[in-house]
Amino acid sequence: MTTLGRNTARRKPPHVLANAPFRKLWTAMSVCSLGDWLNLLALTALAGNLTAGEGYKFQSLAIGGVFVAKMLPAIVLGPLAGVFADRFDRRLTMFFCDLLRFALVLSIPLIGSYQWVIIATFLVECVNLFWVPAKDATVPNLVPKERLEEANQLNLLVTYGTAPIAALLFAVLSVADDALANLVPFLAGRDTYLALFINALAYLVSAVIIFSLKDIPKNHRDAAASTPSVLRQIVEGWRFVGGNRLIRGLIIGMLGAFAAGGAVVGVAKIYVDALGGGDAAYGVVFGAVFVGMASGMFFGIKLLKELSRRRLFGLSIIVAGLVLVAIALVHNLVIVVLLTVLLGACAGIAWIIGYTMIGLEVDDSLRGRTFSFLQSLARVTLLLVVAVAPTLAGLFGRRVIMVGREAVYQFDGSNLVLVIGGLLASIVGIVALLQMDDRKGVPIVSDLISAVRGERFAPEETEQARGMFIAFEGGEGSGKTTQSRLLAIWLRDQGFDVVQTREPGSTKVGMRLRAILLDAVHQGLSARSEALLYAADRAEHVEKVIRPALYRGSMVISDRYVDSSLAYQGAGRALDRADVVRINTWATGGLVPDLTVLIDTPPSIGLARLGGAADRIEAEPLEFHERVRREFRSLAAAEPDRYAVIDGTLPQDQISLLIHDRVRELLPDPVPQESEDVTGTMPAIRD
Numbered sequence: 043m044t045t046l047g048r049n050t051a052r053r054k055p056p057h058v059l060a061n062a063p064f065r066k067l068w069t070a071m072s073v074c075s076l077g078d079w080l081n082l083l084a085l086t087a088l089a090g091n092l093t094a095g096e097g098y099k100f101q102s103l104a105i106g107g108v109f110v111a112k113m114l115p116a117i118v119l120g121p122l123a124g125v126f127a128d129r130f131d132r133r134l135t136m137f138f139c140d141l142l143r144f145a146l147v148l149s150i151p152l153i154g155s156y157q158w159v160i161i162a163t164f165l166v167e168c169v170n171l172f173w174v175p176a177k178d179a180t181v182p183n184l185v186p187k188e189r190l191e192e193a194n195q196l197n198l199l200v201t202y203g204t205a206p207i208a209a210l211l212f213a214v215l216s217v218a219d220d221a222l223a224n225l226v227p228f229l230a231g232r233d234t235y236l237a238l239f240i241n242a243l244a245y246l247v248s249a250v251i252i253f254s255l256k257d258i259p260k261n262h263r264d265a266a267a268s269t270p271s272v273l274r275q276i277v278e279g280w281r282f283v284g285g286n287r288l289i290r291g292l293i294i295g296m297l298g299a300f301a302a303g304g305a306v307v308g309v310a311k312i313y314v315d316a317l318g319g320g321d322a323a324y325g326v327v328f329g330a331v332f333v334g335m336a337s338g339m340f341f342g343i344k345l346l347k348e349l350s351r352r353r354l355f356g357l358s359i360i361v362a363g364l365v366l367v368a369i370a371l372v373h374n375l376v377i378v379v380l381l382t383v384l385l386g387a388c389a390g391i392a393w394i395i396g397y398t399m400i401g402l403e404v405d406d407s408l409r410g411r412t413f414s415f416l417q418s419l420a421r422v423t424l425l426l427v428v429a430v431a432p433t434l435a436g437l438f439g440r441r442v443i444m445v446g447r448e449a450v451y452q453f454d455g456s457n458l459v460l461v462i463g464g465l466l467a468s469i470v471g472i473v474a475l476l477q478m479d480d481r482k483g484v485p486i487v488s489d490l491i492s493a494v495r496g497e498r499f500a501p502e503e504t505e506q507a508r509g510m511f512i513a514f515e516g517g518e519g520s521g522k523t524t525q526s527r528l529l530a531i532w533l534r535d536q537g538f539d540v541v542q543t544r545e546p547g548s549t550k551v552g553m554r555l556r557a558i559l560l561d562a563v564h565q566g567l568s569a570r571s572e573a574l575l576y577a578a579d580r581a582e583h584v585e586k587v588i589r590p591a592l593y594r595g596s597m598v599i600s601d602r603y604v605d606s607s608l609a610y611q612g613a614g615r616a617l618d619r620a621d622v623v624r625i626n627t628w629a630t631g632g633l634v635p636d637l638t639v640l641i642d643t644p645p646s647i648g649l650a651r652l653g654g655a656a657d658r659i660e661a662e663p664l665e666f667h668e669r670v671r672r673e674f675r676s677l678a679a680a681e682p683d684r685y686a687v688i689d690g691t692l693p694q695d696q697i698s699l700l701i702h703d704r705v706r707e708l709l710p711d712p713v714p715q716e717s718e719d720v721t722g723t724m725p726a727i728r729d
């Protein structure tokens with residue numbers, strides 16, 4: 043008892059944000075992240091605006107230049123900065139970095155030339171390289187070990203979570219600029235300046251917060267972890283992960299998604315300009331990617347949770363590619379924004395599955411390397427794509443398709459890049475799907491439909507089963523036991539191997555469960571545990587008795603199956619029907635009978651037939667049994683092809699004949715009725 047109490051107490055320590063020093067650092071980080079995203083948007087927009095008069099080609103190249111300046115330092119100087127973070131006072135490193143970033147960003151609008159945009163961007167990124175490792179290395183100093191994961195999640199949250207906020211802010215600032223221009227003439231037509239001022243201010247705020255953070259220790263000789271160069275990480279990483287089919291598929295897919303995303307980011311500004319949208323529209327499109335990603339991660343995954351993860355991964359990348367092609371070809375800003383949300387959703391689904399799968403399915407010893415390999419490769423891919431995409435767009439230039447003298451369709455370099463990016467992503471998605479598919483032979487479309495419906499009825503193993511499965515259902519005393527025995531005899535007479543069984547209680551464990559379930563002593567059993575116990579008995583029954591018999595090619599006749607739970611626990615005990623379906627689908631692995639014989643008898647008649655003491659369920663009031671009967675009938679009505687409903691008040695032999703007629707339709711090589719009439723006179727073994 044004491045141990046238990048202590049454990050529970052230990053499991054609930056205060057939230058990591060209750061830790062004041064970490065909260066301060068986290069606030070500084072959030073402000074900086076917001077500034078970083080604003081910076082990316084404002085600089086690319088500014089580069090486009092500054093070169094707007096120089097033609098499409100030049101403008102595209104100018105924007106590409108910003109991306110190159112932004113990414114180059116990480117690749118060239120990355121490892122160096124990590125060492126720096128370990129040698130010097132981290133608090134002062136961050137503080138001075140923040141002041142430098144503030145001054146550099148502020149200088150961009152004051153100088154206002156394209157060359158300075160590039161130089162300052164490069165310098166800001168160099169400074170970032172020192173700020174980020176210092177921050178990363180500080181977190182473990184402020185947060186106890188067991189809270190580290192939580193802290194990292196929070197870091198991730200603000201790193202990406204601030205992107206849509208920045209996009210929204212950027213769009214709002216672009217609009218607000220027009221109003222402000224009346225007061226401050228300097229701002230007229232320079233909406234990106236406002237964003238840059240706020241960006242600079244964010245770094246200043248961070249500087250103040252960090253300066254007041256006295257808890258960061260000064261000496262860290264212990265934590266000297268130097269990072270190997272990006273290229274070396276890639277080469278070494280591939281040696282470890284390249285041999286594994288699953289990881290290969292995952293990595294190809296995730297890089298494809300990255301490349302497609304890079305293509306969008308690289309040409310978004312010129313593309314939106316060509317559609318007639320201004321900086322505000324650019325902000326909205328940019329934000330749409332992130333809104334989509336967030337919804338994909340939360341809702342997409344939930345909606346399709348029954349689909350194989352591996353399939354969903356490949357599929358979402360293929361769809362993302364196709365959506366991208368559509369984005370490239372449609373010239374309507376509103377539709378483009380909506381499609382961009384969809385694109386983001388697909389990317390979000392792929393990303394989260396990829397990450398989770400590496401976490402779950404990749405062996406512990408390989409996981410760290412796989413992550414760092416992926417990150418290094420993603421950086422290089424992103425750099426290449428982001429630099430190449432606008433360049434390619436610029437070289438292609440603007441084209442107009444003419445019919446006679448009329449311009450009918452505008453096809454620019456940015457459209458071309460997006461089409462290529464989209465097709466590439468789709469191809470990569472197909473490759474990933476082929477590498478990783480774990481449900482070969484099951485058509486994807488039917489898989490998708492049942493996944494959207496929340497079912498997983500396509501059973502994995504029954505395809506190989508050769509036997510036939512017949513279930514008997516009905517209320518108490520309806521004659522199921524009698525009729526299932528007679529059917530077994532009839533089928534054996536015809537030479538079939540028959541396994542006659544029943545629920546609950548046809549296995550060793552099942553017999554114990556049956557005792558619990560039907561003993562009138564257990565009156566207080568809760569409805570849910572009753573449903574779970576029946577399902578447990580059924581799981582055992584399917585795995586140990588029914589499936590093996592079907593594999594052998596036997597006829598399996600079961601007295602009661604899943605429908606009994608739907609009727610008794612679902613309708614009788616008023617549990618949620620969908621829940622009962624779900625636990626039973628899971629328990630049986632989706633095994634559905636080929637035929638269900640429902641012997642429909644009014645409860646008053648059936649109960650009157652029973653002798654002896656009533657068991658726990660028989661003892662329920664008549665109204666309970668009426669509900670059960672109604673549910674059985676409605677189940678049968680919904681699927682007339684798979685049910686035979688027979689009036690249980692008829693005489694026994696008449697019922698048997700009706701059942702034979704129906705079963706005969708399903709038999710592979712049925713004995714005709716006439717020959718049966720002849721041989722039926724011979725004496726047979728009646729049990």
Ligand SMILES: Nc1ncnc2c1ncn2[C@@H]1O[C@H](COP(=O)(O)OP(=O)(O)O)[C@@H](O)[C@H]1O
Pocket residue numbers: 516517518519520521522523524525651652690691692693694697
């Ligand atoms: N069609 C029928 N007409 C009259 N009595 C029947 C009929 N079928 C079965 N019985 C009798 O009703 C009782 C209950 O039958 P049983 O097959 O055990 O029902 P269940 O398994 O559905 O509870 C038995 O005594 C059986 O002989």
Ligand SMILES: Cc1cn([C@H]2C[C@H](O)[C@@H](COP(=O)(O)OP(=O)(O)O)O2)c(=O)[nH]c1=O
Pocket residue numbers: 517518519522523544545546560576601602603604606607608610611659660
């Ligand atoms: C299989 C199953 C049976 N039951 C109930 C119905 C019966 O009252 C009892 C099974 O007892 P049993 O003695 O086998 O009854 P019968 O001869 O009528 O089949 O368990 C459920 O409530 N849910 C289920 O899923």
